[in-house]
Amino acid sequence: xxxxxxxxxxxxxxxxxxxxxxxxxxxxxxxxxxxxxxxxxxxxxxxxxxxxxxxxxxxxxxxxxxxxxxxxxxxxxxxxxxxxxxxxxxxxxxxxxxxxxxxxxxxxxxxxxxxxxxxxxxxxxxxxxxxxxxxxxxxxxxxxxxxxxxxxxxxxxxxxxxxxxxxxxxxxxxxxxxxxxxxxxxxxxxxxxxxxxxxxxxxxxxxxxxxxxxxxxxxxxxxxxxxxxxxxxxxxxxxxxxxxxxxxxxxxxxxxxxxxxxxxxxxxxxxxxxxxxx
Numbered sequence: 001x002x003x004x005x006x007x008x009x010x011x012x013x014x015x016x017x018x019x020x021x022x023x024x025x026x027x028x029x030x031x032x033x034x035x036x037x038x039x040x041x042x043x044x045x046x047x048x049x050x051x052x053x054x055x056x057x058x059x060x061x062x063x064x065x066x067x068x069x070x071x072x073x074x075x076x077x078x079x080x081x082x083x084x085x086x087x088x089x090x091x092x093x094x095x096x097x098x099x100x101x102x103x104x105x106x107x108x109x110x111x112x113x114x115x116x117x118x119x120x121x122x123x124x125x126x127x128x129x130x131x132x133x134x135x136x137x138x139x140x141x142x143x144x145x146x147x148x149x150x151x152x153x154x155x156x157x158x159x160x161x162x163x164x165x166x167x168x169x170x171x172x173x174x175x176x177x178x179x180x181x182x183x184x185x186x187x188x189x190x191x192x193x194x195x196x197x198x199x200x201x202x203x204x205x206x207x208x209x210x211x212x213x214x215x216x217x218x219x220x221x222x223x224x225x226x227x228x229x230x231x232x233x234x235x236x237x238x239x240x241x242x243x244x245x246x247x248x249x250x251x252x253x254x255x256x257x258x259x260x261x262x263x264x265x266x267x268x269x270x271x272x273x274x275x276x277x278x
Contacts, residue, residue: 001077002075002076002077002078002079002109003038003039003077003078003079004079004109005079005109005110005133005177005178007038007079008038008039008079008177008178008199009177009178009198009199011038011199011210011211012197012198012199012210017210017211017212018038018039018178018199018201018210018211018212019036019037019038019039019211019212020037020038020039020040020041020201020211020212020213021037021040021041021213021214021215021216021219022040022041022042022043022045022046022213022214022215022216022217023040023041023042023071023074023075023216024042024043024046024049024050024067024070024071025050025067025070025071026070026071026073026074027074028216029070029071029074029075030074030075032078032216033074033075033076033077033078034077036077037078038078038079038211039078039079039080039081039201039211039213040071040075040078040079040080040081041081041082041083041112041135041213042064042067042068042071042080042081042082042083042108043083043215044056044059044064044083044085044086045215045217046059046063046064046067047059048223048225048226049215049217049222049223050067051063056085056086057086059085059086060085061084061085061087061088061099061102063085064082064083064084064085064103065102065103065106068080068082068103068106068107068108069106069107071107072106072107072108073107075107079109079110080107080108080109080110081108081109081110081111081112081135082103082108082110082111082112083111083112084096084099084100084103084111084112084113089113089120089123090117090119090120093122093123093126096123096126096127097126097127097130097132100127100132101132104132109133110132110133110134110135110177111127111132111133111134111135112134112135112136112137112180113134113135113136113137114137114141115137115138115141116136116138116167116168116170116171121170121171121174124136124171124174124175124176125174125175127175128174128175128176129175133177134174134175134176134177135176135177135178135179135180135201136168136171136172136176136178136179136180137179137180137182138154138164138167138168138171138179138180138181138182139154139155139164139180139181139182139183139184139189139205140152140153140154140182140183140184140204141182152183153183153184153185154182154183154184154185154188155184155185155188155189155192156185156188160188161185161187161188161191161192164181164184164188164192165191165192165195165196168181168192168196168200169195169196172196172197172198176198177198177199178198178199178200178201178210178211179196179198179199179200179201180200180201180202180203180213181193181200181201181202181203181205181209182202182203182204182205183203183204183205183230184202184204184205184206185206186205186206186207186208187206187208188205189202189205189206189208189209190206190208190209193208193209193210194208199211201213203230204228204229204230204231205230214231214232215231218231218232218233219231219232219233219234219235220233220234220235220237221233221234221235221236221237221238221239222237222238222241224238
């Protein structure tokens with residue numbers, strides 16, 4: 001049975017940790033879903049790990065919709081959340097609603113918005129009041145990388161922590177069912193988590209959050225352009241894939257692939273006709 005936002009919200013009260021991973025394609029999403037995660041995020045991190053772009057600001061809504069449709073076809077159990085990309089919600093509420101509906105109509109159960117500007121808060125209120133669940137995102141917000149001047153740890157002191165908590169409470173009041181906290185001091189994220197009624201999902205924010213999310217390509221060891229300190233590699237698919245490709249090339253070059261079991265044969269009589277035809 002598919003997880004619902006009510007179920008995700010209930011985990012905080014139960015003290016049950018929430019598990020989440022990103023996915024961008026059908027086959028990967030299928031195994032992540034079967035593996036038992038509570039939430040799958042079609043992340044705008046696809047900009048880097050799938051499309052090879054420099055940062056998340058470069059990915060388009062059309063590209064994100066394609067990834068969302070693919071992942072939705074493979075997801076039966078996890079709550080499916082889609083990132084609304086840069087430029088798709090920094091607009092008026094009517095345009096934001098139109099863009100959000102594209103994701104819902106193409107398989108997402110909820111959408112994620114970054115930040116806490118006045119415009120974003122108003123758009124979140126409008127979406128949640130019109131039956132579109134929203135996952136918030138605070139701390140380091142990749143879409144703001146140009147303003148933040150790189151990957152900077154957030155909530156590094158008392159005042160900054162209280163500032164982020166204030167933002168989180170605004171997101172909570174606007175109707176967010178949960179909030180991602182990214183790249184934050186562990187004590188700060190833990191304090192914020194304890195002072196919210198909705199769950200927090202950490203990424204580089206320590207173990208005190210109500211759940212955790214990682215970029216799946218980091219977990220699988222596929223993406224090597226950048227390795228965050230906070231990620232943990234559970235398997236090295238890069239090495240395994242390189243070895244498989246090298247073995248394949250060798251087998252083809254040596255005439256070892258395909259073998260008889262991997263080939264199709266003519267009927268004996270038809271084969272004899274070809275042999276005897278001159």
